[in-house]
Structures are given as C-alpha cells and as structure tokens.
Amino acid sequence: MYNPESLIRKGLPKGHIKDRLVRFSLGLVTYLIVIIAALLFFKIIKDGAPVLLTTKAPYVDLGFLLDKNETLHVFHDARGQRHQLAASKYSAYVKDHAGEPIYNERTFSYSGGGIIGPIVGTVLLTVGSMVLALFFGVSAAIYLSEYAKQSPFIHAVRLAILNLAGIPSIVFGLFGFSVFVLAVPVITSTPSERTLLTVPLFIGKAVLSFQGWNSSLLAGCATLACMILPVIITASEESLRAVPQGFRDAALAMGATRWQTIRTCVLPFSIPGILTSSLLAITRVAGETAPIMFTAAVAAKDDLPWQSLANPFDLLSSQVQALPYHIYTLAARIPASEFTQRAQYGSVFVFLMIVASLSFGSMLLRAKLRSKLKW
Amino acid sequence: MSPVLSDRIEVHDLHFYYGHTCALKAVSLNVPERQVTAFIGPSGCGKSTLLRCFNRMNDEIPGARVSSGSIHIGGVNIQQPSVDVAKLRREVGMVFQKSNPFPRSIFDNVAFGLQLHRISNRSMLNQAVEEALISAALWDEVKDRLHESALALSGGQQQRLCIARSLAVKPSIILMDEPCSALDPIAAAKVEDLIRTLRQQITFIIVTHNMQQAARVSDLTAFFHLGELIEFSPTLKLFSNPAHKLTEAYLRGTFG
C-alpha cells in the first residue's frame, strides 16, 4: 500500500555521508593540483619578474629582451667597487680604464647581455614547424576524413598516427638527427664527404646527394613538425568530422566536386577547431628542447640568424639559438651562482610570457572565428 | 545556353544495392516533365535511394551501386561513366529533409551554386539571387537583410532558402526528400505554394510521409513497399481508387 510517510526521511540517509566524503576528496585533489600549479607560476614570476620589469618607464628591461647573449664578467675595480658587465661592455671598460688594475675577475658564460638570439630562434622554429605541420597535418586529415574509405587499413593508419603522439620527444630528436640532419637529399654540385648516396641529375654538375640538411633551422623545424603531426592530424580530423554532413551533401548536390566541397563548405568551418588544436601544438613546439638539441640549436651564436647571410635561403640552413635550449644550457651546462640567476629566471619568465600570450592570442582568434561560424 | 538534358526521367528495371542489401527491386517508372510526382511509402522502402539515383548522389556512399537496369533523363543514360556528374547535378537539384544552409550570409548561400560554376559578375549574381529568392517566395522576408547570417532565419525560411539555393542554378528537375517533415503546417504550406507556382517550369519529385500533402501538391503518386514500386498512377486515382491492396492498406493507415 502506498505510504506517503515513507517519503519523509528519518536521520541522515545512508548514501549521504559517503556522497559528501567522495565530493570532499575529489575537491581536495582538484584544489591540490591548482595549488601546485599556482606555486609554480608564483615562483617563476617572483624570481623572473624583477629581472624583466623595472620601476621606471618603459617598465621593461628592454636590454634583456633585445641585447645579444654574452659572457658575463664580474670583477672589482681599484676602489673595491664590484662591476657586472657583459663581454662587449667589459672590453669597452678595459679600453677606457687602461692601466687600472682589475681584481677578482670571474666570467660566467651565457649569463650576460640579453636573450634576443634565443627569442628569435624560438619564434623561427615555432613558425617554421607550424607551417610544415599544418600543411602536412591538415592534408593528411583531409585525406583520412574526406577521401579515404573507412576500411580496416585506414583504421590501422589512424591508430598508428595516434600512437606516434605518445613517443618521447627525445626519440623524435634522434630520428630528426639521423634523417633530416644526416640523410635527406639535397641538390648540390659539391656533395659532402659523408654523403650516403649520390644520384646524378645530368644538369650541369648538380647531383642529388643524400647528405642531410646538417644541424639547421630547416632540420629543426622538420623534426618539431614530425613531433606534433599526430596531434595536428588527429585534432584536424576531429574538427573536419564535426562539420555537419548536410553542408557536404548540399555542396555535392549543387554539382561541386569533392575538392570544391571541402574547400568551400568543410575546411572554412573547421578552421576554428584546427586552430584550437594547433594552439596546444604551438606551446609544445616552443617549449621542447630534446628535438632541437641535435638538429638545430646552438648554445651561443654571435649573429642573429638572418645576419651575415649570402642569400635569404641560407636562413634555413643556419643554426639558431632557442629559449628552451638556452634555459637548459644555463641550468645544466654552467655552474649556478648568484650571477647566473638573472639570465636563468629572466629567460624562464620571458618564455612563460611568450607561451601565455600565444595561448591567449589563439584563444581570442578562435573565439572570434567561432562566433562568426556557428551552426 | 539550353539545357543539355531535357527532364523526362525513365527508369527501367532498376536494381539497387547497399553492399549486399537490396534497396530497390525491379523498379520501372516514367516521371513526366513539368509535373509534380510524389513518392510515398513506409520508411525504409527505398524512396530516398531512388531519388538519389536521379542525381547520382549515391555515388558518394561507399558500397552503394546500381546492379542492373537503367535511368535515362531526357534520353541520356545517366549511369554511364562519361556523364558529367557536376552538370547533371546542376540540372537535377536536390532539397534535403534537414534544411542545411551554410553558416554564411543569405546572399552567399543563394550565390553558392553560381560561384561554383564560375559566375562572379556582381550584377549577374545580384540578379540571379533576387530571382531565386523571389521564386522561393522568400524575397520579401529577407530583401533587407541579405548579408545577415542564414542561420538567423526560422526553420521554414531556412528550408525555402535551401530551395532558393537550388533554384539559383536554374535546374530543370528538383528532387525533394521530405522537405516539410521538420516544418510547422504554415511553413509547409508555403513550400507547397511555391511548388505549385513553379510546376510550369520545373519537374518536381517529392518524397513525403504526409498523405494530405501528396494529395494536395502532386499530379502523380508512386507507392513503394520494401524496395518495390507497387503502384504508380495519377494522384486522384491512386488516392480515391487504389489498384493494389497494399496501397489501400497504407492509405487507410491499417498497414502490416
């Protein structure tokens, strides 16, 4: 018999305490993670911000951003005053104060001057690898989602691509070294001694020489692109699939070819999604050290990448500095001291700012595109 | 430019398969020009499949194929490989059950087909878009906001926009697959009105689950069951005096 009284509970219901407990522990874990992340950011900002920010206008130490990286000289002059000078300023000082004695001189590699070289190198590597990865990744995604028949073979291909995403970046670094640095073909009239194979082209003295691109911007970009290709392909394919089938049907039924359909009615509407996924990839590309260690990066370089080039294309074959590699060098290759901290914390802080602004920029772009293209 | 194809559709002994499942069995019928033909029948009986044969949209479905029989439109066998599918689809337009305007402006939607066929002259585009919207009885409602998003339109307006988009390339046949099933009765009535207005110029084939609609708009009605054409006759005759027991049962709603 129906008994309305039974709806009124007496005391706490059984499930209630357990439910609260679960809720509390899950919340605890979540906020613990947030606290750890917040501490990390706090530490970086606390140590790094003073290096970069100043109290006087323009409130930013432009020298740190725009000067070349140099060795730091620390010494005392005759009056016992301590000087910290980057190498170029140090030689100027020595010239001005010729004959004066210098005491307790110590030098710290990479710790003086600014970090324009690493910043520029990271920007070049990031832009280059994104261009490559987007071109190849989106092409592959279009093939997989729009053209390929959904056969077991294609599923296997897709699975293989997905698995590539889990390979550690150092493996990509070694792969890039053995393939892009040492083995890919170039057209040249003077093949290097370590070439693996030369194929005559019968055009003048030119031969196709499998000698690699050496350690260079191009090799680094190619390696980084390989590393993020799986992410780009998978995410692009998802965004392509998210475009309603009705758009394709409508275009095809109007007499559009497959490619016209994709170009006018599928790709434009999947770009926000592709960009969102690329945002993750950009921050990863900008931050990786392992893939560029053997393929593109140098610790020290006097010129900016485009300076003293015979022709603009040599940019691609020049080595570059890079922020993550610079941070790694400062942390692991030189003994830490109070005089290296400026460079270390400053570089980390700048890097964080760059990544944060990249993320923020892509988010804005995406929001803007998304509001225009909604269905 | 005169149409390459005229628009009489002749289907002869058509068998159609999705993989190993047969969707159409020995279908033969002649759809006359400049009339409205309705396809009726229970779900899954192959109405959409046959409709998609007429503009070769089945080409896009992997494993779908005509196993035997022929379809001639204006005397041309459209199954043969040498048929220019893009041109065929320009002659034979299609309107889908779920309205599918692109998330672009109203103008861009209607101009889509023209731009696809490389017409970019601005005044020509403007004129064609206006004509198409007038034919689709949508012009008065949207003429002041041609450059606003098509997605801001109501469901019924969106469907008429899709019709306008098909009309813009001046097809001689329009295939409609349950065009009103997602619309309220008033919006559906507007679509029916425009079919009635355009029937002098265009051959319509309309799939519908709404018997009253079939009776109201069509000249001829074909009744399908399990992939077979059961009965094909003038609508008046089919509805008042069906020749086949199955048709009668379906019309009375006492099916199965």
Ligand SMILES: Nc1ncnc2c1ncn2[C@@H]1O[C@H](COP(=O)(O)OP(=O)(O)O)[C@@H](O)[C@H]1O
């Ligand atoms: N893309 C497809 N793949 C496999 N079978 C399909 C496909 N489309 C339709 N069919 C099958 O073909 C038969 C006819 O479908 P359809 O032409 O859509 O029927 P209707 O439009 O009359 O409801 C159904 O049994 C359906 O399951």
Ligand SMILES: [Mg+2]
């Ligand atoms: Mg159907």
